[in-house]
Amino acid sequence: MELAALNRKPAAENELNWVTATFMALFHVGAVVALFFFTWKALFVSMFLWWVSGSLGIGMGYHRLLTHRGYRTPKWVEYCLTVCATLALEQVVGAHGVDFDREVHAS
Numbered sequence: 001m002e003l004a005a006l007n008r009k010p011a012a013e014n015e016l017n018w019v020t021a022t023f024m025a026l027f028h029v030g031a032v033v034a035l036f037f038f039t040w041k042a043l044f045v046s047m048f049l050w051w052v053s054g055s056l057g058i059g060m061g062y063h064r065l066l067t068h069r070g071y072r073t074p075k076w077v078e079y080c081l082t083v084c085a086t087l088a089l090e091q092v093v094g095a096h097g098v099d100f101d102r103e104v105h106a107s
């Protein structure tokens with residue numbers, strides 16, 4: 001089973017990705033609203049989720065596992081790391097692709 005989104009052509013260089021733009025705008029509005037509901041507990045939960053999405057999701061999931069295939073895991077771990085990565089609202093692995101990554105690691 002394939003998702004229709006996987007068959008969609010990626011946005012061109014200067015084209016706006018409306019799905020990403022909408023979610024980014026909503027998250028920023030939510031961040032401003034969150035200032036009026038501040039609690040220390042919520043701050044620590046947000047810091048934990050930031051670590052989950054950045055370190056586990058992007059670092060271990062998108063980058064090391066899906067882009068480089070640097071290690072092997074059971075499929076359920078791969079899916080969990082991918083879900084964690086989606087919390088960061090970065091584009092899919094193809095956008096942080098091997099070509100880009102080779103340039104980064106070559107420097």
Ligand SMILES: [Zn+2]
Pocket residue numbers: 063067068101105
């Ligand atoms: Zn890399």
